[in-house]
Amino acid sequence: MSEIVLDASALMAVLREEPGAAAVEAVLDEASISAINLSEVQAKLVERGTPAESAWSSLIDLDLNVVDFDAAQARIAADLRVPTRARGLSLADRACLALAQLRGLPAMTADRAWSGLEVGIEVRTIR
Helix, strand or coil, X not given: CCCXXXXXXXXXXXXXXXXXXXXXXXXXXXXXXXXXXXXXXHHHHHHCCCCHHHHHHHHHHCCCEEECCCHHHHHHHHHCHHHHHHHCCCHHHHHHHHHHHHHCCCEEECCHHHCCCCCCCCEEECC
């Protein structure tokens, strides 16, 4: 059963061995990720030179609980636009938060812009 929802930035920290990676690695077995955030990670890996098949294989090997983005999440993500706009959160960021809200779980991110968000969702920053 999942205990936390990962943002793309948290997963990227693990894959790129960035600061905060240990905090994410400690919860990988209990983590869920939105399909939108998984797509974002794939795109970033390929953009940075990893061959597409190799990038996808490394993501699948993590055996994360990948959750499809559905209508309920779409509504929550849309509703989060106004209260998060000043901090520059993207649709993918809001998809992570929407999944966390629906599941009643904290969201984990490397994005400091999420610190202090007051949207009723626990946010854990890794750095």
